[in-house]
Amino acid sequence: MIGASLGLAARAAGFRVAGWDEWPEHAAVALETGALDGRAASLEELLAGCDWLAIALPLDATVALLERLAASPPPARLVIDVASLKVPVRAAASSLPSFVGTHPIAGSERSGPAAASAGLFVGRVWTYEAGAPEPARSAAIELIAATGARPVAVEAGEHDRALALTSHLPQLVSIALAARLGEAWEGRDAGALCGPGMASMTRLAASPWSMWRPILEQNEPAVAQEVRALISILSEAAEALEAGRVESLEALFELAAATASRLPK
């Protein structure tokens, strides 16, 4: 989805886009839906013919490809990735001078090129490594801006710590809530009594485990810390309910509403 959305946006901005996917049906859909000008027959053919290379793969596959590229440097003058963590990809790309780790803060629980959209990145933040080498860094900024996204420089470690809070925690919370609903489903008429609130709170639960496993593995300590911080807030709320002190939750509701209103719409 991210790769094909980038293809659609880059083609609309005047880039010529070739693509390759390990799953031929994905590349075929991307070509049919206009995300590509053409398909390469192999990764080698793609690497031989491309000037700028964008890797749109799950984290573990991104790291594996970067290690392979580092072993035999590609001709591309720019290599970016879009994976959700930047410390592991920086480590894998340490010998690639044309590499800039990036992360579009956009997307959805859906995956695959049929879910792509040319407007996916418009107005969204798209981070790039603050310390990436020039001239690759400037090229990355140009490509990001061409999609309509806002390029924001973030250091890799700071990125990964922040995303533990802003992305990995909400993912686990959505999973936990959907799992709790699943546990209690039988005999409760639970499905019929779920409204739009439960629907939006469990939307992320459709996001694939295969994408999340490497993210959670590589960001374990920061994510665990955020889960513990949330448990602490929920435990105080449970204690307030159990002690009949509901009014003590007002400050929590106020902080939450004020914070939600500061988020980008």
Place this chain on the structure above:
Amino acid sequence: MIGASLGLAARAAGFRVAGWDEWPEHAAVALETGALDGRAASLEELLAGCDWLAIALPLDATVALLERLAASPPPARLVIDVASLKVPVRAAASSLPSFVGTHPIAGSERSGPAAASAGLFVGRVWTYEAGAPEPARSAAIELIAATGARPVAVEAGEHDRALALTSHLPQLVSIALAARLGEAWEGRDAGALCGPGMASMTRLAASPWSMWRPILEQNEPAVAQEVRALISILSEAAEALEAGRVESLEALFELAAATASRLPK
């Protein structure tokens, strides 16, 4: 929002709708936007002229009005409410033979008549008390069906226990997550690094405390039990992360995805 949406839907179905609101500006907006045929000058005037009465107020105000109506029974052949808990309203309406407690499982974090929509209830479940007396019960079913909602009979106690899971828990989780984000906001660039996932997980945090306080007060034990159940799932997840056993989360992701896919779209 619920009252004006019901007005829009009922007028579209051929009902003639008069309204009254303690806040005159709310009634003025409802009239301007076509949710009402006319405004009553007072609650007494409304009660004297109406055949079917729908009370669309927060839980505590609903209970207060029902106690007042029970003291001097209104002429209406049907009285329904739309509050989020059914046990407290049933207790307050015990001497009102024309009363049926109902609950549309629809809505949003927004409030007020300007946020109303004629289609808000289309395809949604709208519960009514399984044991409410006839002929009021049949009239309630007719009114619910006229909005495009699906009338579903639920016993009051079962309703309130189920909603602790399907509505009150996701509300508190959204609040806790937004509050955690608010705690950690400074120095993290947290706002810029929040994407659509955090946005949907904190959408409910805009829902007003004044509406939630009486719900949480009246459903304390059931809500506390659900919060504890969620804490237990999150604690297991935190332990798995801390112990480097991320793969043990796969079953949780699978249960969550399967449950989310069963929810009404």
